[in-house]
Amino acid sequence: xxxxxxxxxxxxxxxxxxxxxxxxxxxxxxxxxxxxxxxxxxxxxxxxxxxxxxxxxxxxxxxxxxxxxxxxxxxxxxxxxxxxxxxxxxxxxxxxxxxxxxxxxxxxxxxxxxxxxxxxxxxxxxxxxxxxxxxxxxxx
Numbered sequence: 001x002x003x004x005x006x007x008x009x010x011x012x013x014x015x016x017x018x019x020x021x022x023x024x025x026x027x028x029x030x031x032x033x034x035x036x037x038x039x040x041x042x043x044x045x046x047x048x049x050x051x052x053x054x055x056x057x058x059x060x061x062x063x064x065x066x067x068x069x070x071x072x073x074x075x076x077x078x079x080x081x082x083x084x085x086x087x088x089x090x091x092x093x094x095x096x097x098x099x100x101x102x103x104x105x106x107x108x109x110x111x112x113x114x115x116x117x118x119x120x121x122x123x124x125x126x127x128x129x130x131x132x133x134x135x136x137x138x139x140x
Contacts (some may be wrong), residue, residue, distance in 0.1 A: 028051070033047040034135075057074070
């Protein structure tokens with residue numbers, strides 16, 4: 001009887017934990033392919049990667065010139081609605097960290113809500129109304 005009650009209580013804790021887990025449709029690894037400005041000028045990108053998992057965002061920028069180096073950045077994500085993606089850069093390490101990330105990413109702010117213009121299992125198109133840029137990503 002005690003074992004049965006223990007299993008029921010344990011099952012309730014597991015189910016409660018599962019209810020707290022948020023699965024976002026964007027979860028996974030994405031490669032930034034292009035950035036288009038408000039005038040329609042498009043820049044190709046192939047060395048910036050974003051990984052979304054639950055409520056965490058991770059970005060890696062790889063620079064080849066003048067030498068090979070990688071720059072990791074971390075933050076938090078939320079989807080306030082089906083067509084919005086809110087990203088907040090974790091800037092607790094250093095004040096220059098935010099400016100450094102913004103120079104790599106082209107984001108208008110370290111606390112940003114993108115409009116999701118297109119999403120399917122292979123492509124993601126985000127729009128930043130703060131700078132008028134459209135970011136096209138491909139599932140990696």
